[in-house]
Amino acid sequence: MSATSASRATVLAQIQRAAHDLGFARVGICNSSPFVRGEHALRQWLSAGHHATMDYMAEHDRGRLETVMPTAASLICVALAYPGPETASDTVAAYARGADYHQVLRERLNRLSASLTKIIGHPVHSRACVDSAPLLEREAAMRAGIAFVGKSTMAIVPDLGSHILLGELVTDVLLPTTPSARARCGRCTACLDACPTRAFPEAFVLDARRCVSYLTIEHKGPIPRDLRAAIGTRIFGCDICQQACPYNGGSRSQPGEPAFAPRRELTNTTLADILHMGSKPYRRLVARSPLARVSRNQMARNAAIALGNGGDPKSVPALANAAVGHKSPLVRSHATWALGRFTSPQAQAALEDALCDNDLSVREEARVALTTTEEC
Template structure:
């Protein structure tokens, strides 16, 4: 098989395995990424995500993680929603879960497909390789842009001409010397819809995110009490936030039919009742979120988030379950419940 034929076959196999796009780049294609990462970390924008700082040198360059890498294969798997991600904004008694977390855990789905593609590669052209999806110190978004999957938009996430903002990214590092694809070109223009949509003003400027103010960070990564000045902005978002992604005009080209079936939403995760979430114990939490990426935050953080949403809801029928949470074992849950009661009763 010729070099060009191998690349064509690789991309065809990636598509067969459920990837929406597959492109190649060089491990040296993002020379400025390490410096930008260090500057971002120095400003404290990563908040409590100490793992980003701990392995920053490996994260800054593919060769920092694996010196032998010769090519980086970047892949995108679509999770385009078939419904309006902002539809629950005016339904305060329901919790809003980010689109990406309403189906199966993408870590499992994407890694399974990456491993299958890796096996195909080894059979077709024996070489060393490593597969990564999200949990390793890999700069997926700059590498995806360098490979031509799209570009990093002003919301700092990937934007694809074909799939909009709805792509999970995975990567294969290989010792094969493969011809790179052309990089993506920034096509945001003068649009600032994502900047204006952010409910907590988490963008100090375009292309820069302060995670400490981001609803996704606050509801998923942040373990302690959510800062009081940001609680109103969280609204009824209980896990993540889609606002900056959902308003991107490039989404008009994305089709729900392109989404991998594993990411179709589970009925119980589309619009859960806040009252049901506030009543979760550890066992019922594990049962409800089995097979979902949501399981990683645990019961206490989910109930904390639901209590904040309850405080923003104006729904006084939630007062009894919030009162019960005043006796919770977790002081962070107690704090959130008391704040919510203050919003619903004292005011």
């Protein structure tokens, strides 16, 4: 089908107006031809093992819209701004502090689909996509002209920065397209230089195995010991490469979406609370939030690392209790590691107790921590 009931320029203007009325900061349209460059880059990334345990990244042909919808003819790409990080020491990435962006974006994209039907003048088949769909969305955003892909692999809107969330509406209508965007990083390497775990082997390539976001969200097992200190006090995601980006340094042309403002449940919860949180309180904490992607034990593991890196002696009692009393060996082992960051008698006593744990990983963490303490 094609947009024949009105001029292409009028159709484009009406779609853009409808998207802006829904709160989207940017909207663009691209055709359904394969994302050849993106497909090639994805294959190289997978071959290098940079996807870590995210095997689902190889399960679909992400460079072709037909994978998402067989009758795809056009792709409407949108960007929704969210409030940036408040401080450099935020424990939760800015995008995850508010409502679940999947729900917010999907609901608005469905409303955009309804508007598209009215604009075209006949029923339209479409599918709303967020980052859970098998689609190279940053490639699509660049082709549609709403953002370019930076050296950090983040999508960047020049006068908004990278604090945006992308969404797509795949449709069977042949729509007018918008000019593509071009890369604008120049010689800047601020994001690459700022990464605390050196997760960028080169510009435009992220090694998830070293990325704080991957380690605190997607990785379900023990976090490599040599990377724990660099994680700092972050328990869900990381904003460091974005904070370093000059495009995030000035005033924004549009404020962040209010739905993504920090939730009270999160701001009133301490790391020690998370370390010992029960099932029901944890479900309340993460309900209707991106945090729900992480299990309670994973989040407690992350909180233990954060408390160890925070260096506050007041954290020792909570860590000691977790090291000897938490049901999860994953949490006990990371709490034991964290205790090794302290030299107080209570920390040392808890490490001695951990040497008798029935789990090998906990005993090993205690042995390493005590050996390191003796050497100091």
